[in-house]
């Protein structure tokens with residue numbers, strides 16, 4: 411029996427992971443702990459909320475008493491930790507919130523796991539920390555990649571906070587023997603992503619005829635992975651990864667921002683029935699993000715060679731699927747951008 415505490419399960423990647431786990435493992439108990447910040451949206455999980463092996467708890471990962479109570483109450487033997495502040499631009503204006511959630515929140519979970527897992531048990535135990543490739547800093551030359559051995563060199567408050575949490579996870583493994591595993595993934599895209607991130611923001615702006623703010627000259631390079639492929643990789647690493655190890659996750663799929671934006675505009679126009687090139691004029695070059703990392707590119711060969719993981723979707727296919735999803739789910743987008751999504755579930759859980 412596995413009783414897994416997933417943190418941040420109401421967010422973008424967390425909701426895909428929760429859906430996968432709840433459907434794939436009917437005999438597991440999946441406890442989703444999420445504070446429902448602006449980025450948490452239980453509407454992302456409507457299809458699984460009534461499943462018997464799923465429990466939602468509204469709460470903060472920094473709340474040590476709550477976290478220890480959940481370990482006891484559900485006899486937690488696995489943690490998959492995704493809860494975080496995740497947007498670089500927000501970290502530039504509010505770095506303290508990132509240090510609190512990403513560093514202290516991770517430390518709180520580690521400490522609670524260490525204490526609860528002092529009791530002997532036959533059940534396998536694992537603390538899985540979901541991290542980002544941004545901890546490695548920026549690559550310049552084409553043809554170079556982040557490997558699991560690349561030195562940490564974070565530049566934004568977001569990546570600095572994630573790097574710090576990764577170090578705490580390794581410290582708990584090395585000092586206390588906590589059975590940890592870490593993965594560092596490249597940029598994700600797909601359904602249910604909060605529209606502050608490039609792809610959903612731009613799809614929505616094109617639909618509404620609003621400007622597309624491209625930072626700098628649009629020359630920064632990102633490595634994109636479909637979110638369900640990330641969730642599949644997490645499932646695999648959680649079950650088969652080696653204790654104390656790190657795995658990079660990425661799709662070998664680098665795009666210069668301006669090239670990706672051009673493909674995205676073309677795809678959205680096509681699916682909206684607009685003439686080709688109709689929305690290209692919306693592209694607007696704006697002041698660059700401070701400390702903007704030039705290029706990210708992941709070498710995921712360890713995960714492929716050791717655990718046999720492969721991305722399932724080609725980028726063009728994943729992008730069309732994603733654009734179609736946002737166009738088919740305009741109500742989801744409108745409720746997120748208007749703030750209505752916060753009301754229903756927040757009221758329900760605040761009254762408990």
Ligand code: NAD
Pocket residue numbers: 417418419420421422423424443444445446447448449450451469470471472491492493494495496497511515540541542543572594595596597598599604
């Ligand atoms: P997200 O911002 O969409 O979701 C984060 C979730 O965490 C939200 O549901 C939010 O309510 C919750 N949360 C925030 N603070 C909390 C707190 N104090 N206590 C409990 N819950 C809290 O993020 P995402 O894009 O789904 O990213 C999930 C994880 O994956 C993060 O750790 C992020 O660093 C990592 N990651 C993201 C990407 C990406 O491209 N989005 C890539 C690699 C790694």
Ligand code: TYD
Pocket residue numbers: 498499597606607608609611623624625630631632667699
């Ligand atoms: P983002 O989705 O914020 O992810 P990250 O910063 O974690 O890589 O941004 C992806 C890329 O797109 C990044 O190079 C910044 C750029 N970008 C823009 O040019 N304009 C925007 O409005 C946003 C949100 C991002």
